[in-house]
Structures are given as structure tokens and as C-alpha cells.
Amino acid sequence: MESYDVNRLRADFPALSRKVYNRQLVYLDNTATSQTPRQVVKSIEHSYYNTKANVHRGVHTLSQEMTALQEAARERVRGWVNAPSTDEVIFTRGTTEAINLVAASYGTFFKDGDEIIVSVMEHHANIVPWQLLQNRVNVKLRVIPMDDRGVLDLDAYRNLFNSHTAMVAVAHVSNVLGTVNPVAEMISEAHSHGVPVLVDGAQAVAHQRVDVKALDCDFYAFSSHKMYGPSGVGVLYGKRELLEKMPPYQGGGEMIGNVSFEHTTFAELPFKFEAGTPDFIDIAAFKSAIDYLQPIGMDAIAAHEHELLEYTTSRLLEIPGMRIFGTAPDKDAIISFLIGDAHHYDTGMLLDKLGIAVRTGHHCAEPLMHRLGIEGTVRASFGLYNTIEECDTFIAAVKRVAMMLA
Numbered sequence: 001m002e003s004y005d006v007n008r009l010r011a012d013f014p015a016l017s018r019k020v021y022n023r024q025l026v027y028l029d030n031t032a033t034s035q036t037p038r039q040v041v042k043s044i045e046h047s048y049y050n051t052k053a054n055v056h057r058g059v060h061t062l063s064q065e066m067t068a069l070q071e072a073a074r075e076r077v078r079g080w081v082n083a084p085s086t087d088e089v090i091f092t093r094g095t096t097e098a099i100n101l102v103a104a105s106y107g108t109f110f111k112d113g114d115e116i117i118v119s120v121m122e123h124h125a126n127i128v129p130w131q132l133l134q135n136r137v138n139v140k141l142r143v144i145p146m147d148d149r150g151v152l153d154l155d156a157y158r159n160l161f162n163s164h165t166a167m168v169a170v171a172h173v174s175n176v177l178g179t180v181n182p183v184a185e186m187i188s189e190a191h192s193h194g195v196p197v198l199v200d201g202a203q204a205v206a207h208q209r210v211d212v213k214a215l216d217c218d219f220y221a222f223s224s225h226k227m228y229g230p231s232g233v234g235v236l237y238g239k240r241e242l243l244e245k246m247p248p249y250q251g252g253g254e255m256i257g258n259v260s261f262e263h264t265t266f267a268e269l270p271f272k273f274e275a276g277t278p279d280f281i282d283i284a285a286f287k288s289a290i291d292y293l294q295p296i297g298m299d300a301i302a303a304h305e306h307e308l309l310e311y312t313t314s315r316l317l318e319i320p321g322m323r324i325f326g327t328a329p330d331k332d333a334i335i336s337f338l339i340g341d342a343h344h345y346d347t348g349m350l351l352d353k354l355g356i357a358v359r360t361g362h363h364c365a366e367p368l369m370h371r372l373g374i375e376g377t378v379r380a381s382f383g384l385y386n387t388i389e390e391c392d393t394f395i396a397a398v399k400r401v402a403m404m405l406a
């Protein structure tokens with residue numbers, strides 16, 4: 001991988017050169033959020049210093065410039081996931097809000113007895129919004145099981161469909177196991193039953209090429225902060241024919257046509273779902289994050305991260321008592337593990353003292369923890385800027401912690 005110059009990339013991320021407990025930081029918490037390059041922060045600074053004005057319907061220059069920056073970001077996002085139209089790209093606060101939008105809005109079509117298929121490895125963000133509907137309508141979650149490697153049981157999935165199935169909501173990539181789910185195949189199965197599919201793409205967009213048209217998904221949700229962009233911005237892609245018939249999610253400014261006390265009409269897509277002032281500064285900066293990723297290339301990033309995954313996995317397995325959760329053949333660069341019976345929190349805390357940032361706990365996937373029969377894991381997750389040398393530092397630190405906790 002001569003052409004992948006990781007050190008050149010690292011120079012764009014000032015946070016990577018900081019120290020923690022007087023040691024060089026090794027940042028392996030990219031699944032929770034990624035670090036942000038100077039180019040993105042520059043965009044934020046540029047907007048604040050030059051074009052900060054509320055977007056849309058502003059007659060003055062700053063407002064028009066800020067609006068143009070926001071809408072350029074929408075076009076860049078559209079291209080990034082190959083959505084057919086910018087009308088189908090709705091800005092939200094993140095993946096969580098995007099899924100809540102679909103559950104609250106599309107969920108108004110659900111009737112008592114309807115069923116929503118989710119998988120056992122879902123993040124709470126793709127479980128709880130569907131459960132909240134139960135306050136209004138008696139809907140039930142049906143759960144796709146997995147095998148011990150963390151591979152979904154597609155035969156069981158096929159058997160879950162019946163005349164009550166109203167939606168499939170599934171993660172593209174598990175934030176705990178790293179499993180890349182065969183979402184194209186799952187979408188095609190759901191469509192053969194006339195059932196729409198929402199894909200939670202939070203863990204996919206920064207690590208592989210995503211093409212919503214090729215997948216033929218009905219909804220696709222993701223967050224900017226996990227793809228080297230600013231926090232506070234997410235995206236819901238939705239098929240036009242569904243978005244058009246769905247009612248607004250929130251009411252307020254920006255999302256209306258005309259308002260009177262007797263009757264209100266709503267704006268066209270995508271604004272119908274964007275009530276209130278959007279996070280226009282961060283939306284504009286999100287474009288810079290995509291502009292940053294595009295020339296590096298998602299295939300090159302995926303290959304680099306894969307090398308780190310394979311190397312680190314094989315070396316960690318040399319440690320006595322090492323238990324890795326998630327060994328699917330198609331797996332992204334996420335390693336969830338426990339060392340023997342050592343508590344995940346103790347391991348994480350000791351690693352932090354050695355300058356290594358990993359996440360510990362249930363990772364917002366408690367039902368998955370129940371399936372695995374554990375309370376939590378230590379999770380190391382890799383990004384485009386991690387190096388083999390950092391993997392070595394991490395492996396040596398885990399070995400040391402293993403001895404300390406033995």
C-alpha cells in the first residue's frame with residue numbers, strides 16, 4: 001500500500017499528536033466518534049468569520065452565501081451515497097434523530113399488530129424509537145438472531161416475514177462486532193414481501209463506499225461526526241415516494257408553505273422535515289469532510305483499516321485468555337474483547353493510563369450483550385489515520401494490562 005501515506009494524513013489531525021498521561025495518544029475509539037481534520041475546522045472558522053447568517057429566504061448577501069454553502073453540502077452528501085436527488089437528503093442532528101424521524105413519521109402508518117424486524121445486534125438508536133411507538137399503537141419487534149461469530153441467520157430472517165410485517169430496520173455494520181451485514185440481500189428479501197427497509201449506516205459510511213441506489217434501501221441514516229466531520233449533523237436519505245407521503249416530523253419555521261391559524265401547508269422536500277434553523281455551519285463543514293475523504297478513496301481507506309484489523313486480531317489472540325467477540329468473515333475494523341474474567345472497565349481504565357483511548361461497556365447494545373452473555377466489552381476501533389506502530393503500542397499495552405489483572 002505504497003500510495004496510502006498515513007503519516008501525511010495524520011498531519012491533518014492535530015488531536016492525534018497530543019499526549020495523555022505524558023504518553024503519545026493512541027486513539028482507537030473511532031466507532032464512537034472520529035477525530036476531525038484541519039480542513040473541516042477551517043470550514044467552520046470560515047463560516048463563523050465570513051458568512052454566518054440564517055439560511056433560506058434571506059435577501060442579504062451573507063444569508064445567500066450561507067444558504068449556498070448549506071445546499072452545496074446537500075449536493076455533496078447526495079453524491080457521496082449516490083442518492084438520486086437532493087430532495088431525498090434530509091439533514092438531522094445525527095443517525096439517532098434520522099431513525100426517530102422515520103419511526104415517528106412513517107410510524108403513523110402502522111396499525112395494531114404490525115411487526116418491525118430488527119436484528120439482535122442493533123444499537124439502541126435502532127430499537128428504542130420503534131418501541132416508543134408502542135405508546136400509540138400495538139407494534140411488536142421481531143428479532144433476527146445471529147450465530148456465535150456474529151453473522152445474522154438469514155434463514156431465520158426469511159421466516160420472520162408475515163402479513164403483519166411493516167418495516168425492516170437493520171444496521172449496515174455492527175458497532176460492537178464489526179459484522180458487515182448483507183443488507184442488499186436483506187433489502188431484496190424485504191421488498192419481495194412489499195416491506196420497506198431502513199438501514200442504520202452509522203458505522204458504514206466512513207469505512208466503505210455506500211450506494212443507496214444500488215442497495216435499493218428505502219431509508220439510510222448516518223452521522224457526520226463518525227466520518228471525520230463536525231458533531232451535530234446527520235443525514236436521513238429516504239426514497240422520494242415514501243418521504244412525500246409521510247407527515248412532517250416536527251413543526252416550526254423552514255418546514256411550512258403557508259401558515260394561518262386555521263390551516264397550514266407544508267414545504268416541499270427536503271424542507272418539510274427540517275423544522276427550525278438547521279445547524280448550517282456544521283452542515284457546510286460536513287461537505288469539507290467529504291471533500292477530504294473523496295480523494296483518499298474509500299477503497300484505500302477500507303484496505304488500510306483491514307490490514308490493521310487482521311494484524312491486531314492475530315496478535316491479540318496470542319494473549320492467554322483473550323476473548324474476541326465478532327469473528328464474521330465480512331468484518332470492519334472493530335475489535336471487541338475481554339481478557340479472561342477481567343472487567344472491561346478496569347481494562348479500559350488501565351489502557352487510558354497508558355495513553356490508549358478505547359471504549360468500554362455495552363456500547364448502546366444491551367440486547368446484544370444479553371445474547372453474548374456478558375455485561376460489556378473493551379472495544380478498539382480503527383480509522384483512516386491509525387498506524388501499524390499504534391497497533392503495536394496497543395497490543396503491548398493490552399499484554400501489560402493482562403499481566404496486571406491476571
Ligand code: PLP
Nearest residue numbers: 094095096123125175200202223
Ligand atoms: N447506530 C449505530 C450502529 C451506532 O454505532 C451509533 C453510534 O455509535 C448510532 C446508531 C447513533 O449515532 P448518533 O449518536 O451519531 O446519533
